Amino acid sequence: MIMRYADPFDTLFAFQQALENRQLSDWLGSSTAGMGSYPPINVFQQGDDLVAIIELPGVNKAEINIQAKGDTIRIAGRKSIDYPEDVSLHRRERLSGAFDRTLVVPMQIEPDAIKAEYNNGLLALFIPRAEQDKPRTIQIR
Amino acid sequence: MPGQQELQVQQKREVEKAQEATRPMRAFLPNTDIFETEDTLTLVLEMPGVDRENIDLNVENGVLTVEGRIDFKKYEGLQPVYSEYNVGPYRRSFRISGMIDQDKITAELSDGVITLVLPKAERAKPRRIAIG
Numbered sequence: 001m002i003m004r005y006a007d008p009f010d011t012l013f014a015f016q017q018a019l020e021n022r023q024l025s026d027w028l029g030s031s032t033a034g035m036g037s038y039p040p041i042n043v044f045q046q047g048d049d050l051v052a053i054i055e056l057p058g059v060n061k062a063e064i065n066i067q068a069k070g071d072t073i074r075i076a077g078r079k080s081i082d083y084p085e086d087v088s089l090h091r092r093e094r095l096s097g098a099f100d101r102t103l104v105v106p107m108q109i110e111p112d113a114i115k116a117e118y119n120n121g122l123l124a125l126f127i128p129r130a131e132q133d134k135p136r137t138i139q140i141r
Numbered sequence: 142m143p144g145q146q147e148l149q150v151q152q153k154r155e156v157e158k159a160q161e162a163t164r165p166m167r168a169f170l171p172n173t174d175i176f177e178t179e180d181t182l183t184l185v186l187e188m189p190g191v192d193r194e195n196i197d198l199n200v201e202n203g204v205l206t207v208e209g210r211i212d213f214k215k216y217e218g219l220q221p222v223y224s225e226y227n228v229g230p231y232r233r234s235f236r237i238s239g240m241i242d243q244d245k246i247t248a249e250l251s252d253g254v255i256t257l258v259l260p261k262a263e264r265a266k267p268r269r270i271a272i273g
Contacts, residue, residue: 012213012229013166015221022224038148040226044219051219055226057189057253079148083176087183091175094187097148121189121253 028106038099048134050105050127057121064123068111073125076100108133156232171231179267182241182259188231189253196255200243206234240265
């Protein structure tokens with residue numbers, strides 16, 4: 001299903017609802033190392049492949065470490081926040097610290113072909129599905 | 142020790158509306174740090190996924206409003222299968238007093254974090270008072 005509406009606000013609302021509906025999804029089952037751990041992940045399907053979009057605002061690209069093996073992807077790193085000296089803090093909502101999270105996808109993937117992009121605080125992982133795992137159309141003779 | 146703890150997920154908080162909305166769309170509050178030096182007030186807002194051209198900054202009646210829109214075209218053709226956070230525009234307003242020189246506010250965006258530097262007006266800066 002591809003959502004296409006004339007009104008961009010409708011598109012947005014439909015998208016927000018679709019995300020909401022997936023929030024209780026058991027798609028990852030108990031296979032991810034702790035739902036609710038940092039950073040938060042959204043997973044999308046794009047054709048046969050998966051796209052994981054991870055919110056990591058304010059993290060230096062060089063401090064993000066991504067490893068993949070088998071069906072497991074590990075995202076680790078550190079988010080540091082530096083305040084200038086001699087300031088008085090009025091409000092502090094942003095959190096800093098180390099993170100380490102693994103994502104186990106419930107399908108066979110090509111770990112060597114995963115591509116990662118970091119833009120505007122979003123980390124996008126393009127995860128190709130393994131060739132042997134793709135569905136095949138079977139002809140009836 | 143600060144900075145050493147394991148990071149926790151911060152659930153997005155929705156913008157509380159002063160008026161009734163006519164659209165069902167949701168907007169979220171960006172996590173914000175505010176700190177002050179002798180000469181400036183600095184606001185640091187996290188708005189992941191917002192492009193530079195989709196940020197609006199506005200000062201009206203002493204209220205600074207920061208808005209960041211999400212370009213939903215980037216999500217076209219993507220079908221959600223699993224989700225831990227919602228996506229939507231960010232909005233937050235701050236009342237800034239007369240102590241800010243409103244014409245000299247600067248903004249910078251980097252890695253989804255926008256930093257606003259609000260210089261204090263000359264008369265609002267602290268003064269050392271000499272004892273005569």
